[in-house]
Amino acid sequence: MNHNLVECLKAVKQKTPLVHAITNYVTVNDCANILLAAGASPAMCEAADEVFEFSQIANALYLNLGTLTKEQEMAVYLATRGASLKRTPIILDPVACGAIPRKKATIERLCNFGQFTVIKGNLGEIKALAGIEAKVRGVDSLDEGEDGLEACQKLAREYGCVVSATGKTDIVTDGQRSCLIENGTEMLTRITGAGCMVGALVAGFCGANNDAFLATTAALLTMALAGELAQQTPGGELPGTFRAHLIDQISLINDELIQKRGRVQWL
Amino acid sequence: MNHNLVECLKAVKQKTPLVHAITNYVTVNDCANILLAAGASPAMCEAADEVFEFSQIANALYLNLGTLTKEQEMAVYLATRGASLKRTPIILDPVACGAIPRKKATIERLCNFGQFTVIKGNLGEIKALAGIEAKVRGVDSLDEGEDGLEACQKLAREYGCVVSATGKTDIVTDGQRSCLIENGTEMLTRITGAGCMVGALVAGFCGANNDAFLATTAALLTMALAGELAQQTPGGELPGTFRAHLIDQISLINDELIQKRGRVQWL
Amino acid sequence: MNHNLVECLKAVKQKTPLVHAITNYVTVNDCANILLAAGASPAMCEAADEVFEFSQIANALYLNLGTLTKEQEMAVYLATRGASLKRTPIILDPVACGAIPRKKATIERLCNFGQFTVIKGNLGEIKALAGIEAKVRGVDSLDEGEDGLEACQKLAREYGCVVSATGKTDIVTDGQRSCLIENGTEMLTRITGAGCMVGALVAGFCGANNDAFLATTAALLTMALAGELAQQTPGGELPGTFRAHLIDQISLINDELIQKRGRVQWL
Numbered sequence: 001m002n003h004n005l006v007e008c009l010k011a012v013k014q015k016t017p018l019v020h021a022i023t024n025y026v027t028v029n030d031c032a033n034i035l036l037a038a039g040a041s042p043a044m045c046e047a048a049d050e051v052f053e054f055s056q057i058a059n060a061l062y063l064n065l066g067t068l069t070k071e072q073e074m075a076v077y078l079a080t081r082g083a084s085l086k087r088t089p090i091i092l093d094p095v096a097c098g099a100i101p102r103k104k105a106t107i108e109r110l111c112n113f114g115q116f117t118v119i120k121g122n123l124g125e126i127k128a129l130a131g132i133e134a135k136v137r138g139v140d141s142l143d144e145g146e147d148g149l150e151a152c153q154k155l156a157r158e159y160g161c162v163v164s165a166t167g168k169t170d171i172v173t174d175g176q177r178s179c180l181i182e183n184g185t186e187m188l189t190r191i192t193g194a195g196c197m198v199g200a201l202v203a204g205f206c207g208a209n210n211d212a213f214l215a216t217t218a219a220l221l222t223m224a225l226a227g228e229l230a231q232q233t234p235g236g237e238l239p240g241t242f243r244a245h246l247i248d249q250i251s252l253i254n255d256e257l258i259q260k261r262g263r264v265q266w267l
Numbered sequence: 268m269n270h271n272l273v274e275c276l277k278a279v280k281q282k283t284p285l286v287h288a289i290t291n292y293v294t295v296n297d298c299a300n301i302l303l304a305a306g307a308s309p310a311m312c313e314a315a316d317e318v319f320e321f322s323q324i325a326n327a328l329y330l331n332l333g334t335l336t337k338e339q340e341m342a343v344y345l346a347t348r349g350a351s352l353k354r355t356p357i358i359l360d361p362v363a364c365g366a367i368p369r370k371k372a373t374i375e376r377l378c379n380f381g382q383f384t385v386i387k388g389n390l391g392e393i394k395a396l397a398g399i400e401a402k403v404r405g406v407d408s409l410d411e412g413e414d415g416l417e418a419c420q421k422l423a424r425e426y427g428c429v430v431s432a433t434g435k436t437d438i439v440t441d442g443q444r445s446c447l448i449e450n451g452t453e454m455l456t457r458i459t460g461a462g463c464m465v466g467a468l469v470a471g472f473c474g475a476n477n478d479a480f481l482a483t484t485a486a487l488l489t490m491a492l493a494g495e496l497a498q499q500t501p502g503g504e505l506p507g508t509f510r511a512h513l514i515d516q517i518s519l520i521n522d523e524l525i526q527k528r529g530r531v532q533w534l
Numbered sequence: 535m536n537h538n539l540v541e542c543l544k545a546v547k548q549k550t551p552l553v554h555a556i557t558n559y560v561t562v563n564d565c566a567n568i569l570l571a572a573g574a575s576p577a578m579c580e581a582a583d584e585v586f587e588f589s590q591i592a593n594a595l596y597l598n599l600g601t602l603t604k605e606q607e608m609a610v611y612l613a614t615r616g617a618s619l620k621r622t623p624i625i626l627d628p629v630a631c632g633a634i635p636r637k638k639a640t641i642e643r644l645c646n647f648g649q650f651t652v653i654k655g656n657l658g659e660i661k662a663l664a665g666i667e668a669k670v671r672g673v674d675s676l677d678e679g680e681d682g683l684e685a686c687q688k689l690a691r692e693y694g695c696v697v698s699a700t701g702k703t704d705i706v707t708d709g710q711r712s713c714l715i716e717n718g719t720e721m722l723t724r725i726t727g728a729g730c731m732v733g734a735l736v737a738g739f740c741g742a743n744n745d746a747f748l749a750t751t752a753a754l755l756t757m758a759l760a761g762e763l764a765q766q767t768p769g770g771e772l773p774g775t776f777r778a779h780l781i782d783q784i785s786l787i788n789d790e791l792i793q794k795r796g797r798v799q800w801l
Contacts, residue, residue: 018672025292025559026299026311032560032726037773042726043672044560047602050634057633068314069338071603096310099324100317138285138310138325192299192309239304240514247774292559293566293578335581336605366591367584405552405577459566459576506571507781
């Protein structure tokens with residue numbers, strides 16, 4: 001099955017999908033740089049006067065609700081509708097939906113504008129959306145529960161989409177097929193934006209591949225492998241250096257690394 | 268007394284205080300990364316519809332007025348009130364209040380919503396707030412006057428809070444106790460956001476310590492030491508490399524470095 | 535003629551021009567850091583309540599329409615008027631004006647508020663503004679046509695300003711004088727924000743020099759040389775490391791490098 005993941009990565013590099021991102025202003029630069037490093041073409045377009053049209057020319061729409069200003073909220077509705085009209089994949093990153101009730105309300109409204117292709121969050125966010133009690137603190141999940149897969153599957157069935165929860169072990173499911181990704185490094189929790197970056201990557205991979213379950217898995221694996229490799233570079237145990245090297249390593253992930261080092265458990 | 272500063276740093280690492288930051292979009296990523304590197308938990312939450320509630324679950328509120336959009340201005344009032352109701356420490360960074368009259372007007376209004384715990388600026392900003400003639404240019408202070416301590420003490424008494432002015436020598440006072448920090452490096456003026464980053468750190472340290480005077484001093488010393496050490500790394504005399512290494516070094520500041528290299532003059 | 539470019543660079547370092555930037559939130563930090571590295575003084579001021587006054591104390595105004603929120607649009611009109619009243623150079627970066635019709639409409643309106651000193655875009659953007667068919671995709675130009683110089687000259691005459699198109703070969707013209715810059719590296723397309731950064735540099739150079747044609751050329755050459763040098767550093771072929779080293783190299787560009795390595799073809 002890792003063979004399919006290799007194909008997903010190749011497709012990104014061949015098709016350079018245009019990813020329309022509406023994302024938080026904390027990590028927006030990292031999201032753009034990681035998409036470029038992976039071979040995708042990022043466009044951060046969030047002006048309410050522009051997004052409806054722009055969402056219709058992109059290959060994927062990435063919605064990250066981290067710092068949702070009033071204008072961004074308007075943009076998110078408009079872009080979801082635009083992407084939906086073109087059947088463009090829509091990737092939702094429900095940042096902090098466990099800690100901030102407004103996020104959840106926005107997501108519930110959003111469902112009336114279009115259909116999500118993937119919801120990717122940390123386990124706390126996924127549980128909060130699934131209506132399961134979660135341990136969250138600000139934007140972070142304190143949850144590493146064994147009920148993670150169950151929560152993802154519940155949400156996948158409820159929203160009819162792929163659901164992914166990141167954590168020590170990453171989980172991906174479309175309600176039927178499921179897998180666990182056992183790569184990664186704790187260093188990814190020591191910089192800001194690892195969750196956002198992987199969300200952007202999921203959008204990039206979905207913009208170049210039809211099977212969103214595989215595309216999401218390939219994106220998460222690419223991030224996890226790049227994290228492992230970045231940590232092993234000189235200075236990679238320190239957050240400032242790790243962050244620069246993470247982008248470097250994303251650009252170096254290839255067939256061989258996925259085949260040899262990828263530890264994906266297909267359930 | 269350096270012993271107390273060591274305790275302040277330890278408390279950050281043990282308590283991982285949740286820092287609610289409303290800050291400018293230029294350096295917001297650096298603020299988040301430096302808080303993580305120091306052991307705190309940053310959450311950049313500035314949507315006007317979210318901040319009142321969020322400010323009540325955080326351990327400290329960091330207000331940086333650098334790029335104060337209309338919605339951010341609204342958020343700043345709401346968050347100040349929320350934090351105030353929970354007696355959460357509020358750290359004000361009055362960026363460019365000497366050059367832009369609206370900043371000062373906003374600060375004066377803010378005083379009616381809650382009580383600042385710390386005001387941290389460069390000397391030009393502190394003087395401008397204290398009503399003393401200051402030399403400023405855009406967001407930068409051209410002031411290294413010997414009347415710095417006096418200005419800080421005046422403002423501390425006026426606002427009933429800790430006041431700190433950064434510069435070649437950093438000044439901290441609560442009106443009674445005062446100190447000077449003689450560590451640091453000119454490299455911190457060659458990157459954008461050093462002032463914002465140290466402001467965020469002050470919030471992190473105040474979120475984990477009750478004595479805001481000591482917490483502020485410890486935060487400024489941590490930044491100054493990390494700057495010195497980053498400058499001494501390979502490439503540390505160049506701004507792009509220095510910036511990455513600064514975050515690295517923040518994560519390495521410990522008891523021993525504070526005890527051995529800290530040059531704090533208690534007045 | 536490279537001698538004149540050396541003088542332009544020296545002027546930036548001697549005068550440390552205050553650059554008022556209203557720019558997109560994706561690359562704003564990079565723009566601030568590159569201006570500091572070149573010797574200028576950046577101030578990112580975009581609150582609609584502040585910009586009219588602030589634009590009147592700056593030495594140059596940089597307008598980048600990348601993520602033009604409603605408040606930023608208001609700010610752009612106000613700042614253009616303010617800068618215009620003081621005859622401060624105004625540098626326009628018409629990001630994505632080929633892909634997003636609203637950008638072009640905004641620019642046409644802006645012409646009624648003040649006179650641009652320089653328009654700097656990629657070739658796709660310049661052609662779109664000049665009313666010539668362009669190949670664009672999101673924020674990127676797919677155009678490397680031989681009609682680039684013609685398009686720039688047409689636009690320069692139409693707007694009565696210096697026009698510059700970046701690409702494999704950079705083009706600068708004021709309608710009369712023209713030149714091509716043959717330095718640079720493909721690595722600049724592998725990070726986000728190279729276009730924005732060079733736009734910010736153009737503003738910095740115009741803030742310190744009266745001849746906008748030479749100042750723009752010197753800014754583009756500085757960026758292209760720094761890119762070449764950054765690519766040659768250890769790790770400089772990888773995007774995360776390249777990005778940090780690019781800022782480093784900007785701070786090292788000097789007379790000698792411009793004289794010896796600059797490949798400017800004066801037409």
